[in-house]
Amino acid sequence: MDKPYLVVEWQDTETDAKGWLCVYNFVNHYAGGGTRMHPTVTREEVIRLAHTMAYKYTACASTTTGGCKGGIAYDYKAPDAKQVLRRYLIAMAPYIKAGVSIGGDLGVDYLDVLQILDELGIGLPQTKAMKADPRVQQGIINHERMVNMRYDGFLMYDMVTGYGVAYCADEAWKCKGGQPGARVVIQGFGCVGASAAKCLAQMGYRIVGIADANCLVVCPEGLDVEQLIATRRPKGEMDPGSFAANYQVLPNTRWLDVDCDILIPAALEDVIHRDNAHQVKASLIVEAANIPVTAEADQILRQRGIDVVVDFVANLGAIRFYDAVIFGLVEPTPQAAVADIENLCRQNTRRLFTEAARQGRYQRDVARELFTPTIKDTPDI
Incomplete structure (x- = not known):
């Protein structure tokens, strides 16, 4: 295919x-x-x-x-x-x-x-077929109701992907035998980056750097994620007026300069490339954005022994939410939907890291084998 x-x-x-x-x-x-x-x-x-x-x-x-x-x-x-x-x-x-x-x-x-x-x-x-299926029609009603519900202060579609990313990061860090309180840098502070930051902070991780479209803000002791979210401007931009006095503000191009254990690109594609892959300081990358690493950079990360939770494992929260609600796979409540996403994200990450360790291979190669699509159907005609 x-x-x-x-x-x-x-x-x-x-x-x-x-x-x-x-x-x-x-x-x-x-x-x-x-x-x-x-x-x-x-x-x-x-x-x-x-x-x-x-x-x-x-x-x-x-x-x-x-x-x-x-x-x-x-x-x-x-x-x-x-x-x-x-x-x-x-x-x-x-x-x-x-x-x-x-x-x-x-x-x-x-x-x-x-x-x-x-x-x-x-x-x-x-x-x-979906239109003729009563279960799907009820799922659509449930979906229309749930998209306007909130969880942890976020609208459902504004948090499900980011929380899934956070669960994958936590599970991967545990698979690596990482210590509690690991340092995290997030590139991108839209819905995915912001919600991932909040979930990780709640689990005890230290968010030491966040880059948005305008700047990079750094604090080795940990940023106040709740404050940054509360004062966030439209389109995922932080408000510099809300920064604490001990925050360091740098150009957003320097997001790879910050010492961290876990790196989460959560915005554009191809942001880690052959010219900057050597600058990655983290031992774990969790791909909240789609295709954030180029093929050339991937070879460098592989050679450097940096572990990766690939995008199609890390950021599936929104599509799982849609599928699970529309097709009636979970109870139509925010708590049930989030629990379902957490279970799937942790299960896939654990499977990926366990299999990669067993085979002594790079996670991306293993993931492409584990999750290869095999069905090629036709449009609804």
Whole structure:
């Protein structure tokens, strides 16, 4: 399954925005994945992300959904970003109606996607079989109710991925025999980075550095994560006015300079590359972002003996939440959904590290074998 099933390109008629939809594989005539918006998005990136989604659904033990991804090359901070998203979704409507379920990702709020699809009369994307299944229809009602619920102060879709990342990091650190109170640096302070920081801090980890789009803030004694979240600006930007006097503020390009045990890239792709992989100080990388490490950097990390929890294991929280609620795999409560995600993330991480240790191999190589997607179905026609 080296080639994606479908790649579609879209050109906006009112701006210079360009977008793509890639379906890597269908399972039961259905595929799922997020849509990201950022000026740097490319066709190749969307294809790589769709490939990752296929692996991610396999890691979720999903028997219902294949992997897809949407991407829009445009500034998500632009005043007309939501209108661009709307036109993109209109263009992709025939594919959405054929079983392609695209949600939110970097720069795109999933609630905005759901609102637009409701306005277009599409609603939550589903196949004919799903529409005829009472359990799924009840799951959709439960999902609509749960997306507006909160857990630990976060909306559900704003925390499920980050908490899953934190559980993977904790389990991997335990597999490594790491000591309590390990130091963590997080690159990116959007929903995933912020919620991962909070969950890790609650488990006793010391968050010593956080980088956002504007700066890097460092404190060896540990940052006050609750305060940084409480004062966070839109689009995942910290408020410098809330920084404590003992915080050091540096350019955000220096996030790899901070001494730490665990490094969590939680924003853009390819941020660890051949020119900076030698600077990684952590002994463990947990990939909260999709494809944050280039192939060249991966070889360097492998040679240096740095352990990795790969993206399709670490950041599957949102798609597991969707699958589990829509298809009735868990009780429709925030507590049950989070417990389900924690169990899956810990189980997959433990399996990955145990098998890698047994074989004496790099975690990414083992993960690609453990979670290889094998089903390649067709659209819902």
